[in-house]
Amino acid sequence: MVKAYYEKDGDLSTLDGRQVSVIGYGIQGRAQALNLRDSGVNVEVGLRKGGASWKKAEEDGFKPLTVSEAAELGDVVMVLIPDEVQAVVYASEIAPGLKKGNTLEFAHGFNVHFSKIVPPDGVDVVMVAPKGPGQMVRRTYLEGFGTPSLAAVEKDHSGKAWETAMALAKGIGATRAGVIKTTFREETETDNFGEQVVLCGGVSELIRKSFNYLTSEGYQPEIVYFEVLHELKLIVDLIQAGGLENMWNNVSNTAEYGGRTRGPVVVDSGTEEKMKKILADIRSGAFAEEWMSEVAKGVPNLDGMRKKGSDETIEKVGKELRSMFVKGEEATSAAR
Numbered sequence: 210m211v212k213a214y215y216e217k218d219g220d221l222s223t224l225d226g227r228q229v230s231v232i233g234y235g236i237q238g239r240a241q242a243l244n245l246r247d248s249g250v251n252v253e254v255g256l257r258k259g260g261a262s263w264k265k266a267e268e269d270g271f272k273p274l275t276v277s278e279a280a281e282l283g284d285v286v287m288v289l290i291p292d293e294v295q296a297v298v299y300a301s302e303i304a305p306g307l308k309k310g311n312t313l314e315f316a317h318g319f320n321v322h323f324s325k326i327v328p329p330d331g332v333d334v335v336m337v338a339p340k341g342p343g344q345m346v347r348r349t350y351l352e353g354f355g356t357p358s359l360a361a362v363e364k365d366h367s368g369k370a371w372e373t374a375m376a377l378a379k380g381i382g383a384t385r386a387g388v389i390k391t392t393f394r395e396e397t398e399t400d401n402f403g404e405q406v407v408l409c410g411g412v413s414e415l416i417r418k419s420f421n422y423l424t425s426e427g428y429q430p431e432i433v434y435f436e437v438l439h440e441l442k443l444i445v446d447l448i449q450a451g452g453l454e455n456m457w458n459n460v461s462n463t464a465e466y467g468g469r470t471r472g473p474v475v476v477d478s479g480t481e482e483k484m485k486k487i488l489a490d491i492r493s494g495a496f497a498e499e500w501m502s503e504v505a506k507g508v509p510n511l512d513g514m515r516k517k518g519s520d521e522t523i524e525k526v527g528k529e530l531r532s533m534f535v536k537g538e539e540a541t542s543a544a545r
């Protein structure tokens with residue numbers, strides 16, 4: 210059994226006298242900055258002047274600094290801006306402010322692992338990656354609990370990098386839920402694989418292709434939508450609460466027999482071969498290169514796929530259905 214780290218394993222006094230600068234005030238930045246401040250940590254936020262988050266941070270009682278100012282001031286600099294802009298912002302605005310003894314912190318290992326960011330010697334490099342969206346990081350903290358997280362040390366110049374990571378994890382509430390130790394490499398590769406193969410890529414394509422096929426066979430789009438998309442949440446909730454067997458135990462015997470026998474027909478050894486190719490592209494850095502070059506071009510392919518996606522029938526049907534049902538309306542606002 211892997212070791213989990215809890216409240217007693219983190220010591221907030223590790224951060225005494227250290228200025229923590231949170232760069233970015235988006236999904237993770239806002240949640241983590243607020244949690245750290247509520248935990249008594251000395252927090253400043255660093256933002257683009259005039260950017261949308263500036264006002265938000267002010268409304269929450271921060272006096273935002275520019276990214277350069279915050280990086281200069283911070284003993285611990287938390288890089289919580291989108292992964293695809295981190296390398297550029299790091300080079301121009303963060304790196305110049307880093308000093309020996311500082312700690313650079315990330316919530317995802319991507320840029321450091323793929324050497325898009327190469328921190329200087331003398332700087333500790335750590336990660337605390339919440340396994341949930343920022344809204345959850347904040348909400349659970351306010352409820353007196355926290356969001357399970359991964360933590361890692363890439364560079365330990367001070368000999369205290371893990372202590373710093375655990376103090377940050379405690380400050381954001383993660384140690385209340387549990388923290389598991391990983392490496393930048395493991396977190397990055399498994400995170401990318403998970404979102405490509407299962408969570409975002411695989412699931413959405415299973416839904417899309419099932420929807421398009423069944424509607425082409427003449428079934429009513431609304432009925433199909435419920436069967437192949439809407440009910441997914443109920444199934445995922447069962448899986449998340451108690452694992453796969455818990456899900457099987459809570460569906461009908463017909464669903465269980467059909468699912469256990471047909472699942473491996475849909476996702477077969479051909480899919481496993483593709484998993485190998487996808488992991489190989491992640492490990493080699495080929496995916497990272499592809500994505501960074503897409504970003505450098507201004508995400509033309511991504512924009513095209515977004516446009517195509519929102520024009521699909523399944524989106525229109527979903528929109529209509531959600532507006533017809535109160536429950537759907539609640540779900541939509543919760544997802545916002």
Ligand code: NAD
Pocket residue numbers: 233234235236237238256257260261262276288289290291292294298315316317338339340341342343344
């Ligand atoms: P986000 O998209 O919410 O970040 C937006 C923030 O970054 C805003 O404050 C914006 O002003 C700022 N920003 C954007 N471009 C900028 C630029 N060029 N210069 C300065 N500031 C800029 O980001 P996020 O989803 O919170 O992700 C932050 C990090 O957390 C990433 O490494 C991500 O992988 C990781 N992470 C995110 C989640 C999540 O819930 N979204 C979960 C776990 C880990």
Ligand code: MG
Pocket residue numbers: 400404
């Ligand atoms: Mg992830």
